Amino acid sequence: MAKFTTLTSHAVPxxxxxxxxxxxxxxxxxxxxxxHGLGDSLFCDWRYLxxxxxxxxxxxxxxxxxxxxxxxxxxxxxxxSSREHAPWALVGWGFRAMISTGFADIFKSxxxxxxxxxxxxxxxxxxxxxxxxxxxxSTKITIDLPTQSVTALGSLETTFPIDxxxxxxxxxxxxxxxxxxxxxxxxxxxxxxxx
Amino acid sequence: xQPRTLFQKVWDEHVxxxxxxxxxxxxxxxxxxxxxxxxxxxxxxxxxxxxxxxPDKTIATMDHSTPxxxxxxxxxxxxxxxxxxxLERNCxxxxxxxxALGDSRNGIVHVIGPERGFTQPGKTIVCGDSHTSTHGAxxxxxxxxxTSEVEHVLATQxxxxxxxxxxxxxxxxxxxxxxxxxxxxxxxxxxxxxxxxTGHVIEFTxxxxxxxxxxxxxxxxxxxxxxxxxxGMIGPDETTFEYLEGRDHVPRGAxxxxxxxxxxxxxxxxxATFDKTVVIDANKLEPMxxxxxxxxxxMQISEPVPTRERFxxxxxxxxxxxxxxxxxxxxxxxxxxxxxxxxFIGSCTNSRISDLRMAAGVFSGRKVADGVRTLVVPGSHDxxxxxxxxxxxxxxxxxxxxxxxxxxxxxxxxxxxxxxxxQYAVSTSNRNFEGxxxxxxxxFLASPLTAAASxxxxxxxxxxxxLLS
Ligand code: SF4
Numbered sequence: 242m243a244k245f246t247t248l249t250s251h252a253v254p255x256x257x258x259x260x261x262x263x264x265x266x267x268x269x270x271x272x273x274x275x276x277h278g279l280g281d282s283l284f285c286d287w288r289y290l291x292x293x294x295x296x297x298x299x300x301x302x303x304x305x306x307x308x309x310x311x312x313x314x315x316x317x318x319x320x321x322s323s324r325e326h327a328p329w330a331l332v333g334w335g336f337r338a339m340i341s342t343g344f345a346d347i348f349k350s351x352x353x354x355x356x357x358x359x360x361x362x363x364x365x366x367x368x369x370x371x372x373x374x375x376x377x378x379s380t381k382i383t384i385d386l387p388t389q390s391v392t393a394l395g396s397l398e399t400t401f402p403i404d405x406x407x408x409x410x411x412x413x414x415x416x417x418x419x420x421x422x423x424x425x426x427x428x429x430x431x432x433x434x435x436x
Numbered sequence: 437x438q439p440r441t442l443f444q445k446v447w448d449e450h451v452x453x454x455x456x457x458x459x460x461x462x463x464x465x466x467x468x469x470x471x472x473x474x475x476x477x478x479x480x481x482x483x484x485x486x487x488x489x490x491p492d493k494t495i496a497t498m499d500h501s502t503p504x505x506x507x508x509x510x511x512x513x514x515x516x517x518x519x520x521x522x523l524e525r526n527c528x529x530x531x532x533x534x535x536a537l538g539d540s541r542n543g544i545v546h547v548i549g550p551e552r553g554f555t556q557p558g559k560t561i562v563c564g565d566s567h568t569s570t571h572g573a574x575x576x577x578x579x580x581x582x583t584s585e586v587e588h589v590l591a592t593q594x595x596x597x598x599x600x601x602x603x604x605x606x607x608x609x610x611x612x613x614x615x616x617x618x619x620x621x622x623x624x625x626x627x628x629x630x631x632x633x634t635g636h637v638i639e640f641t642x643x644x645x646x647x648x649x650x651x652x653x654x655x656x657x658x659x660x661x662x663x664x665x666x667x668g669m670i671g672p673d674e675t676t677f678e679y680l681e682g683r684d685h686v687p688r689g690a691x692x693x694x695x696x697x698x699x700x701x702x703x704x705x706x707x708a709t710f711d712k713t714v715v716i717d718a719n720k721l722e723p724m725x726x727x728x729x730x731x732x733x734x735m736q737i738s739e740p741v742p743t744r745e746r747f748x749x750x751x752x753x754x755x756x757x758x759x760x761x762x763x764x765x766x767x768x769x770x771x772x773x774x775x776x777x778x779x780f781i782g783s784c785t786n787s788r789i790s791d792l793r794m795a796a797g798v799f800s801g802r803k804v805a806d807g808v809r810t811l812v813v814p815g816s817h818d819x820x821x822x823x824x825x826x827x828x829x830x831x832x833x834x835x836x837x838x839x840x841x842x843x844x845x846x847x848x849x850x851x852x853x854x855x856x857x858x859q860y861a862v863s864t865s866n867r868n869f870e871g872x873x874x875x876x877x878x879x880f881l882a883s884p885l886t887a888a889a890s891x892x893x894x895x896x897x898x899x900x901x902x903l904l905s
Binding site: 256257258259261263264267268269271272273274275276286315316317320321322323324325328343345346347350351354355404405406417418420421422424425427428431432 | 850
């Protein structure tokens with residue numbers, strides 16, 4: 242997994258609430274057998290017109306969105322299906338972090354395992370960021386994982402929660418399976434005690 | 437000992453290692469896999485050169501992209517075919533039992549787990565599928581995981597987990613005729629919203645839950661995830677034991693008695709507390725239906741679609757308006773009488789025998805309205821056989837509905853069963869997200885009774901108007 246320490250980037254504003262993983266990546270793209278190449282299908286049904294051309298009204302297609310690594314999204318982002326294809330598609334497009342007032346549980350857990358940082362902020366902070374980013378699409382936001390802080394606009398500074406284990410894994414680029422495998426003895430002992 | 441909740445008891449039983457500042461290592465008793473969310477996990481195992489730790493605790497099925505047309509086992513496209521082929525190869529290479537397409541035990545993953553008796557009280561159960569919450573109906577701790585975690589469980593039979601908070605949903609009273617388990621859970625989603633249960637495991641309690649049969653309880657737990665909760669649980673009781681006794685993979689004889697004795701302890705203790713409680717009055721429930729593009733956008737079927745003013749803040753209002761645009765509905769107008777194009781009766785929410793019996797009860801002696809396409813898709817081959825033995829298939833066919841082979845079908849529209857752009861469907865499945873049942877398709881979620889009644893009338897219909905007439 243790629244390490245995450247500090248990220249400064251402009252952001253893509255997506256103010257909708259409850260964006261579900263069926264929107265992030267529709268089910269017809271789930272027939273793949275690897276994790277790569279899903280970035281082109283990210284938000285497919287919002288992003289492309291019937292004839293397959295880009296929908297100019299969808300934020301991801303705006304020139305100002307290009308190169309952005311932060312997604313600024315409405316509350317309860319990533320609800321619904323457990324498909325890890327959702328973070329794979331977001332990462333495939335180029336996102337490294339998401340800022341919202343809340344993320345759905347499974348989606349959050351999946352994102353953390355793919356080096357995609359979910360940053361939870363308060364409603365007023367979210368609103369201030371959204372206003373700033375929509376007002377000026379070149380607004381830069383800095384997310385610093387060691388200090389768990391978000392800064393922007395020179396004046397806005399806030400912290401965000403992350404559990405210490407996930408933080409450690411992201412900072413070091415540790416993959417969790419390696420860690421889990423180190424408990425082999427305890428797992429074997431547990432299995433012996435069970436009927 | 438401190439009084440504990442059902443969730444806490446199952447959690448405690450399965451903790452392998454718990455250290456401060458780290459997530460617990462939680463042991464998993466049953467791992468269900470299917471074609472869509474497992475291929476990358478097996479690739480990971482191969483890359484690391486590790487085996488599946490407990491193939492004996494792993495069961496595979498094919499369901500998401502499988503065809504449902506009778507006797508035509510063609511698969512929608514080459515990509516889906518490759519994915520199914522890969523599951524077959526993975527199961528063979530790693531020694532995992534697979535209920536492949538065509539196997540008489542094949543069906544939707546959350547239908548066959550309980551049906552074959554793999555799902556049992558007190559177990560921890562996971563699957564790369566959010567509706568794993570279904571199995572909580574038996575007092576198991578069951579939740580959906582992502583593909584990375586599928587790999588973790590294949591490799592170690594464990595997961596790194598943080599303990600969730602608990603939410604009690606107490607449903608007291610008695611359901612009126614025409615009101616079903618599906619209406620209970622749709623009412624909960626409407627009440628707390630799709631994010632209302634985030635971070636929580638729900639325990640459903642109360643007299644209305646106790647009086648549900650196991651299939652109704654599964655319907656309720658199935659959609660816990662639509663209220664944002666990862667898992668839903670119901671304490672096991674005589675209804676649970678009666679359902680399980682004699683099934684393929686449950687203990688027999690003295691082992692059975694011992695198991696039941698153990699399972700009886702799986703009750704939330706007197707005095708144990710929940711982090712939150714929501715109370716629903718079953719006596720007041722009516723048939724529910726969704727009008728919008730997430731399962732929380734639901735209402736009583738006799739109500740008009742809400743108006744913008746019902747929502748407090750600007751972003752909720754924006755979401756509501758976007759949903760109205762997608763659904764092409766007028767705020768403030770009734771949904772009753774709205775013309776529909778398709779009715780789908782199926783999915784891991786409502787494809788069990790009691791669901792089919794409910795629908796058949798409505799269809800009996802009646803016809804599907806002209807211009808409405810109706811699909812009835814049983815959840816498994818066992819259910820299909822049972823329905824055919826009872827003559828339900830004939831009732832569906834006589835009414836003009838299509839009687840299909842088991843699978844997820846139009847719930848996720850990966851197999852060629854899908855809505856066309858702009859079509860309206862009344863569906864017994866669990867998600868009304870934009871495009872979920874086919875690109876541009878519009879879904880009203882409801883119970884099997886409401887779906888069948890709507891098929892007969894060709895419009896959104898209160899089932900009580902047919903049942904009571
Ligand atoms: S029926 Fe629908 S919700 Fe259930 S497992 Fe299949 S696709 Fe998922």
